[in-house]
Amino acid sequence: MVSVNDQPAKSETASLVSRWPRRFAIALTLVTFPLIWVGGLVTTYDAGMAVPDWPGTYGYNLFAYPWTTWLFGPWDLFIEHGHRLLGSLAGLLTIGFLVSALWKDEGAWLKIAGLIALLLVISQGVLGGIRVLAADQQIAKIHGCVGPAFFALAVALTMFTSRSWREAQHRQVKLTQNNLLLIRAVTIGTVVFAYLQLVIGAHLRHIDASAGPQQFTTLVFLHLLTAGIVVLNILLAAILMQSKTFALLGARKASWTLCFLVLMQIGLGCATWVVQYGWPGGLNDATQTAGFTILSKGMLQANITTAHVATGSLILALATYVAIKTWRVTHFSLADKAVAVGFKKVVSV
Numbered sequence: 001m002v003s004v005n006d007q008p009a010k011s012e013t014a015s016l017v018s019r020w021p022r023r024f025a026i027a028l029t030l031v032t033f034p035l036i037w038v039g040g041l042v043t044t045y046d047a048g049m050a051v052p053d054w055p056g057t058y059g060y061n062l063f064a065y066p067w068t069t070w071l072f073g074p075w076d077l078f079i080e081h082g083h084r085l086l087g088s089l090a091g092l093l094t095i096g097f098l099v100s101a102l103w104k105d106e107g108a109w110l111k112i113a114g115l116i117a118l119l120l121v122i123s124q125g126v127l128g129g130i131r132v133l134a135a136d137q138q139i140a141k142i143h144g145c146v147g148p149a150f151f152a153l154a155v156a157l158t159m160f161t162s163r164s165w166r167e168a169q170h171r172q173v174k175l176t177q178n179n180l181l182l183i184r185a186v187t188i189g190t191v192v193f194a195y196l197q198l199v200i201g202a203h204l205r206h207i208d209a210s211a212g213p214q215q216f217t218t219l220v221f222l223h224l225l226t227a228g229i230v231v232l233n234i235l236l237a238a239i240l241m242q243s244k245t246f247a248l249l250g251a252r253k254a255s256w257t258l259c260f261l262v263l264m265q266i267g268l269g270c271a272t273w274v275v276q277y278g279w280p281g282g283l284n285d286a287t288q289t290a291g292f293t294i295l296s297k298g299m300l301q302a303n304i305t306t307a308h309v310a311t312g313s314l315i316l317a318l319a320t321y322v323a324i325k326t327w328r329v330t331h332f333s334l335a336d337k338a339v340a341v342g343f344k345k346v347v348s349v
Contacts, residue, residue, distance in 0.1 A: 018100065020096075020100035021097055021100045021101045021114075021157075021161045022161035022162065024094075024097035024100055025097055025158040025160075025161050028094060028097060029154040029157075029317075031086060031093060032090055032151045032154050033310070033314065035086040035087060036309070036313045038079055038086060040305070041079045041302060041306050042080055043140070043205060043206075044297070044301070044306050045076060045297055046297070047075075047076035049135065050076035050077045050079075050080040051077065051080050051081060051084075053133075054129040054132045055125075055129060062084055062085070063085075065081060083128075084128075087125055090121055091121045091122070094114070094118050097114050097117065098111070098114035098115060113157060113160060114157070116153065117153050120149070120150050123146065124146045124150060127143040137206050137208055140206045141202045144202035144205065144206065145198065145199050145202050148198050148312070148317075151316070151317050152191070152316050152320040154317075155318075155320050156320055159324050164325075183240045183326055184326055186236050186240065187319070188323050189233050190322070191316065191319045191323050193229045193230045194230050194312075195316055197223060197226040197230060197312065198312050200219060200223045201223055201309070204216075204219045204220065205309070207219065227265075227266070227269070230262065231262050234258045234259055235259060237258075237326075238255040238256050238258070238259055251322050251325040254318060254322050254325070258319060258322065261315050264311060265308065268308040269308055271308075272305050275298075275304050275305065276301065
């Protein structure tokens with residue numbers, strides 16, 4: 001007979017799991033969002049060429065560049081060199097995550113995820129360097145698309161190393177199989193369309209000066225269309241997640257937070273259009289807007305445009321969080337339902 005005391009307590013089991021991969025994942029996530037924000041400022045101010053060489057800075061080693069020149073020098077230099085330092089920090093934290101996962105003998109899938117993250121951050125650094133050396137618009141578009149994907153992966157790493165991920169099999173969602181599959185499809189679809197919208201937005205942001213009006217109009221239409229699909233997916237997910245289990249997991253609150261972020265993003269998108277192209281239609285002739293002047297690379301334009309870009313990445317990251325949470329708990333619920341159905345068939349035979 002086995003005593004209850006012989007069974008390891010849940011807290012004891014949790015203590016056997018190394019905390020270092022999670023610590024590195026959280027730190028990486030916290031560094032990556034400011035990195036995206038500063039990267040957006042670099043693009044908005046066209047500061048990517050403020051430092052003409054790479055991987056060094058004006059002949060110095062990246063980390064040995066005089067801090068006084070960096071902090072008190074031109075604004076373009078400040079944000080470009082700062083972007084490089086943040087990128088290097090993200091790379092070091094990614095290495096730390098992978099080393100800790102290997103050292104603590106984490107699961108193979110977590111090691112693979114860490115390796116993918118390392119390859120992605122190295123690729124992003126190389127793309128940024130090529131962008132500086134070659135001044136290529138296409139590279140700039142790819143560079144702008146990889147950043148949000150890496151941010152979403154960093155968020156995923158924090159979830160893969162969390163206690164809720166390990167204990168998800170103890171949470172059961174009391175919904176029908178069709179509803180479980182629908183919630184999973186909607187949340188994954190949100191991630192796909194949120195990223196697609198970012199890709200289209202990157203093409204708009206780095207559109208070639210020689211592009212015709214038709215190309216610009218098409219990109220704007222596609223950007224708005226995917227935005228509408230994202231909004232519908234997020235609203236539907238929030239409505240479907242009324243189960244108490246989703247509330248306990250934090251997925252329901254995250255889905256409503258997504259709704260708020262999307263509303264804010266719509267406002268930022270409209271404001272971005274105004275500071276970039278002026279008031280639409282006949283609003284330019286209104287008394288309240290007649291004196292409005294677009295100040296290229298001004299503080300208002302830079303902050304609003306960059307906030308729009310950064311919020312898009314934040315929506316993608318939070319959508320990834322919701323999708324992974326949902327997939328994890330529905331995976332076990334669907335598996336239990338499949339077992340139950342199989343058992344009923346055996347009994348009926």
